Amino acid sequence: MKTYTCICGNTLFFENSRCMQCQRPVGWCPGCDRITTLLDLGNHHYQCGYTDCQTLLTQCHNYRVHQVCNRCIPTSEVESAQSLCDYCQYTDTIPDLSISGNKQRWYDLEVAKRRLLYTLDVLNLPFGHADFDVPLSFDFKGDVILKDALWRTLGKGKRVFTGHADGKITINIREADDEVREQLRVDLNEAQRTLIGHFHHEIGHYYWQLLVKNIWLNHFKDLFGDPSSPSYSEAMDQYYANGPSKDWQQQYVSAYATMHPWEDFAETFATYLDMVSVLHTTRHHQRGAATRYVQTAEFDDMIAAYRQLGILLNELNRTLGLIDFIPEVFTPFIINKLRFIHQLVRSTQSRQVGHSKIA
Ligand SMILES: [Zn+2]
Ligand SMILES: [Zn+2]
Ligand SMILES: [Zn+2]
Ligand SMILES: [Zn+2]
Incomplete structure (x- = not known):
């Protein structure tokens, strides 16, 4: 991810809604695709703080009222006080805000979702609403626990399963709780488990349906x-009964990928999005020798740069006793699958008119 600059000179980050130095409100400007200082014009109207943009902006409803978003809408396109930004429009179901803690869970989910959609925009990958081939939407829901049955195991009908179906991505909001997610990571013997990782995986199922099928x-x-x-x-029954084959690392990016070709594709697609977002960040910050590879969009250069960065980043993490930054082992099998996804992405780019929203 890129960083941005407040008019006071302070560095702004993708998640910021306020400058920590001058306390001015900040947010995403769709006029120039940057996090910008929001110059207050009164009556909930703002102007982009970059002199080369100056777009008139209104905060997304979820920003102004709920503080779970930091994006703005060009004022000329605002239809009502409830207008949602280009990214919030994709969230169909939000958590029950009468339940303590759900506001924070919703915030965390929207932060991860914004990063996902940003990466899709960087890649110029297609996604859309109701009139689109496979309409994309998100449900953020919690398990329903009946008050008089708290002590019982939840019935199947009340449990929310994280997954994808016909463009609808559902995330169980418990995944936003650090202790729950970490316990699941350990129980399922996963190298990493993050909210962004869930979005990167589920969108892989979406693109299987949209592009591969x-x-x-x-x-x-x-x-x-x-x-x-x-x-x-x-x-699925076989996988949960017997687990992955012994030498799965030769052909799969994760143990879970061994379950079924669809899961293999989603896990590999997630790895590809990890690679793209890490290289995008590296290119912006221009750190390390690996950046010379990062300038091109050629797959062999990308994978070489990512592997080289992986050695550095894993060693840095091990220095502090953290889990590996890039846990995947890039065998020839896995590289061929990633190359397929790269070709898939490039083929959609060449079919579309114009260029990526975000360079
Ligand atoms: Zn500032
Ligand atoms: Zn702007
Ligand atoms: Zn929004
Ligand atoms: Zn899956």
């Missing part, structure tokens, strides 16, 4: 296997 299926089968044999439910 009808166009690239044969090429997909060659690399990931046939998704119809065994069926998804058979594969």
